[in-house]
Amino acid sequence: MAKRLLLETDKRLLWKLSYTMGFKGMLSVIKHKRRVKKGIFFPPFLHISIINSCNLHCQGCWVDVKAKQAKLDVDRMDKMLCEAKAVGNAYFGILGGEPFMHKELITVFERHPDAYFQVFTNGQLITRDIARKLRRCGNVTPVISVEGSQTISDQRRGGSDVLNRTMQGVQNCVDEKLFTGVCSSLCQTNFEDFLQESWADKLIEMGVMYMWFHTYRPIGPDPCPELALTPEQQKRVREFVVNMRVKKPIGIIDAYYDHKGQALCPAVTAASHHISPYGDIEPCPIIQFSKEKIDDERGLYETFTQSKFLQDFRTLAAKNTRGCIVLEHPDLLKQLAEKHGARDTTVRNTAFPELDALESRPSQDTPGYQVPEKSWAYRLAKKYFFNDFGAYARVTAND
Ligand code: SF4
Numbered sequence: 001m002a003k004r005l006l007l008e009t010d011k012r013l014l015w016k017l018s019y020t021m022g023f024k025g026m027l028s029v030i031k032h033k034r035r036v037k038k039g040i041f042f043p044p045f046l047h048i049s050i051i052n053s054c055n056l057h058c059q060g061c062w063v064d065v066k067a068k069q070a071k072l073d074v075d076r077m078d079k080m081l082c083e084a085k086a087v088g089n090a091y092f093g094i095l096g097g098e099p100f101m102h103k104e105l106i107t108v109f110e111r112h113p114d115a116y117f118q119v120f121t122n123g124q125l126i127t128r129d130i131a132r133k134l135r136r137c138g139n140v141t142p143v144i145s146v147e148g149s150q151t152i153s154d155q156r157r158g159g160s161d162v163l164n165r166t167m168q169g170v171q172n173c174v175d176e177k178l179f180t181g182v183c184s185s186l187c188q189t190n191f192e193d194f195l196q197e198s199w200a201d202k203l204i205e206m207g208v209m210y211m212w213f214h215t216y217r218p219i220g221p222d223p224c225p226e227l228a229l230t231p232e233q234q235k236r237v238r239e240f241v242v243n244m245r246v247k248k249p250i251g252i253i254d255a256y257y258d259h260k261g262q263a264l265c266p267a268v269t270a271a272s273h274h275i276s277p278y279g280d281i282e283p284c285p286i287i288q289f290s291k292e293k294i295d296d297e298r299g300l301y302e303t304f305t306q307s308k309f310l311q312d313f314r315t316l317a318a319k320n321t322r323g324c325i326v327l328e329h330p331d332l333l334k335q336l337a338e339k340h341g342a343r344d345t346t347v348r349n350t351a352f353p354e355l356d357a358l359e360s361r362p363s364q365d366t367p368g369y370q371v372p373e374k375s376w377a378y379r380l381a382k383k384y385f386f387n388d389f390g391a392y393a394r395v396t397a398n399d
Contacts, residue, residue: 004209014179016138017141020116024090029385031087032044032389042270045272048094048275055098062221070347071277074107078112080275113139117140118140135176135178141179146170148184149163156187156190182211185217197248204250209251210251221348235371256323258383262387264322267314281293290343291309324364327358333355
């Protein structure tokens with residue numbers, strides 16, 4: 001992996017990644033850990049859905065992609081990013097809809113050279129020219145979602161020629177030496193295709209630097225529960241990821257396990273929370289309930305750290321599972337939203353009935369089953385910079 005970073009990358013981009021994402025990212029987590037010790041919770045990793053619109057229409061998508069376009073304009077982004085940077089944040093996840101449908105997206109990156117942006121995209125709008133502009137910015141890593149074979153991609157994403165257009169986006173990014181990632185939502189229709197060494201080898205050959213396996217979450221207006229993975233399949237994903245990390249020269253990200261292999265929810269640990277295209281502050285992208293907005297006159301930091309809804313969410317989820325409360329206890333989540341009088345932040349206004357319709361199902365937490373990291377690098381990185389930050393022990397101690 002070190003050889004690839006040295007030989008395959010643009011050194012200016014490698015420096016930006018190492019310093020802004022790596023070093024400053026670590027500092028932001030250290031600040032988070034210090035705040036947590038004082039009972040103060042402000043996420044070092046903000047995930048921001050900058051626009052709702054998308055050129056695709058995926059199964060299991062929770063975003064109102066076909067509703068009237070809503071987006072966070074440059075001024076609101078500037079204010080939010082500056083407030084978050086003021087408390088040490090350096091990394092920002094940019095989601096949608098499809099972020100590259102936002103005409104000012106690159107302006108946002110240009111105006112914040114001291115921050116690093118990971119853009120979750122379907123890649124279809126990343127032309128060679130856009131990739132060139134991203135290279136000029138130097139502070140952007142696109143993580144492009146690939147969801148299956150040609151047929152499966154069209155089916156999963158509600159489009160045509162989806163795979164080719166997405167892979168062209170990947171190629172444009174790699175040709176411009178961007179630090180490029182590929183992610184997939186593992187489900188019944190792509191599981192056996194992606195949980196293969198050959199898939200990792202293909203991405204390495206293409207020049208992709210990291211991969212990320214999400215597990216399909218059957219939520220939203222078109223949940224397709226038949227696509228969800230079984231607990232046995234989720235275990236296979238965890239084992240595959242841990243084994244490939246010591247075998248393949250490609251980064252493999254996950255956001256659901258610590259160095260011991262214990263499951264966690266990044267919203268419960270306050271490592272990450274979400275901002276909707278309407279400026280709503282939400283526990284995470286798929287929990288579309290909110291009590292606060294980014295425009296609150298108290299300012300972003302106070303609004304987050306004083307949120308009773310977010311605090312009660314973290315406590316409730318930590319008390320009931322180390323996994324995903326949306327999947328395992330949708331009923332409890334509904335009660336919490338009702339108790340706080342939280343707004344349904346969807347345009348379709350069906351977030352409550354969608355929760356009602358959800359059946360409880362297993363998520364990333366399989367009590368008694370843990371696969372610790374084999375790689376010393378991931379073990380160290382997670383041990384000090386990505387774990388539960390004491391969230392679950394705190395709840396048990398307070399009981
Ligand atoms: S609630 Fe579920 S989907 Fe949201 S961050 Fe936690 S584990 Fe992930």
